[in-house]
């Protein structure tokens with residue numbers, strides 16, 4: 001068990017508010033731990049600086065950290081879904097469900113991945129892709145029509161953050177097999193992939209079917225939905 005305030009090599013920042021830990025060789029620095037009470041439960045927000053990309057990253061930690069088998073969600077940033085409640089995708093409900101499941105388990109971590117917006121093509125790229133989807137392309141075709149990769153996300157920073165927190169193996173809350181493969185590649189064991197199935201709605205059923213058919217996401221619950229498109 002690792003206490004996130006007791007990181008080896010950690011030292012109190014003169015401000016007394018932050019804790020600065022030496023940069024790890026892999027390029028993330030833990031900058032601050034702050035209590036984050038939420039409507040789901042009381043988390044610790046652990047803030048990191050990613051030196052390679054310059055991104056500010058955050059991990060939400062609930063309960064005591066275990067080295068093995070932590071329930072972990074790697075959540076790709078989605079301003080439209082997470083903050084605005086867009087029903088184009090299921091990102092918002094996936095985030096809230098993950099936070100709830102972690103609280104109900106008593107421990108777990110959400111790594112909220114900045115720089116992953118739009119599967120890595122950025123907010124403006126995603127909005128342009130959404131416009132093309134409204135005109136009839138699917139989510140894969142839309143990225144390609146813009147001359148952008150279908151999925152440009154890298155999970156190296158997520159693995160570095162998990163390692164810094166003292167996590168060696170996870171139960172991964174995700175329907176995307178590529179996240180599992182990416183974590184394994186970056187040296188974090190995945191004991192289990194725990195699906196995060198959100199009931200579809202009229203606005204996202206086509207998008208979800210595309211993710212299942214073209215991006216290999218595990219979404220068996222879509223079979224139960226009457227085909228409307």
Ligand SMILES: Nc1nc2c(ncn2[C@@H]2O[C@H](COP(=O)(O)OP(=O)(O)OP(=O)(O)O)[C@@H](O)[C@H]2O)c(=O)[nH]1
Nearest residue numbers: 076077078089116117118119126129139174175176
């Ligand atoms: N390019 C693009 N990205 C989108 C679109 N809708 C949502 N996203 C982004 O997709 C990312 C989430 O990826 P998904 O493929 O939905 O799910 P995932 O994270 O791979 O898999 P799960 O772990 O099961 O959620 C977020 O960064 C969203 O901003 C879209 O229409 N086009």
